[in-house]
Amino acid sequence: AQSVTQPDIHITVSEGASLELRCNYSYGATPYLFWYVQSPGQGLQLLLKYFSGDTLVQGIKGFEAEFKRSQSSFNLRKPSVHWSDAAEYFCAVGQYNNNDMRFGAGTRLTVKP
Amino acid sequence: AAGVIQSPRHLIKEKRETATLKCYPIPRHDTVYWYQQGPGQDPQFLISFYEKMQSDKGSIPDRFSAQQFSDYHSELNMSSLELGDSALYFCASSSRLAGGYNEQFFGPGTRLTVL
Numbered sequence: 001a002q003s004v005t006q007p008d009i010h011i012t013v014s015e016g017a018s019l020e021l022r023c024n025y026s027y028g029a030t031p032y033l034f035w036y037v038q039s040p041g042q043g044l045q046l047l048l049k050y051f052s053g054d055t056l057v058q059g060i061k062g063f064e065a066e067f068k069r070s071q072s073s074f075n076l077r078k079p080s081v082h083w084s085d086a087a088e089y090f091c092a093v094g095q096y097n098n099n100d101m102r103f104g105a106g107t108r109l110t111v112k113p
Numbered sequence: 114a115a116g117v118i119q120s121p122r123h124l125i126k127e128k129r130e131t132a133t134l135k136c137y138p139i140p141r142h143d144t145v146y147w148y149q150q151g152p153g154q155d156p157q158f159l160i161s162f163y164e165k166m167q168s169d170k171g172s173i174p175d176r177f178s179a180q181q182f183s184d185y186h187s188e189l190n191m192s193s194l195e196l197g198d199s200a201l202y203f204c205a206s207s208s209r210l211a212g213g214y215n216e217q218f219f220g221p222g223t224r225l226t227v228l
Binding site: 032036041042043044046049051090094100101102103104105106 | 146154155156157158169171201203205214215216217219220221222224
């Protein structure tokens, strides 16, 4: 079965600094990869997704992620973080014709002024 | 564009009571999924339905049951509620008719608090 690991439980960055959130997956075939953002008490908002093709994926709010098959990684990046980016970020993996989407444990992002 | 609708958005119940959560999928979506997200936890898959039939089962407690109706909306019924059932419950929907990967679109969630 597929699984997702987010090694960093909590990350703090200064506003304007760059950001990289790590995500590693375990799955035998080509995975379908997602990044979601969740503000406290709110729902899941899809930032970006990778199904196939170009391994560098652009998302909303200035986020991007790169799929690296050799490293089984799908790290999320943003060049310059804004205070409004403070939230919980979840990496998720799905597989074709399987209903069970697996989420990572999440990374909480704190943005310092 | 229409999104997944969940009702109610917030629900407060006492221990041992029952609760019913409703999910209205995106129009023309045929598959519904339920997830439970405890405080500080990642969403955990509970159960899914395709064309009104249960298609997959995750970590859903025996006290919970769910079904999908002819109009494709789904209800999650929770009985003998426990304090540990307090969580955010997400519904998602997808369309197999669209072909390819069944991308799931998430609703805003129902926050259940058990006192």
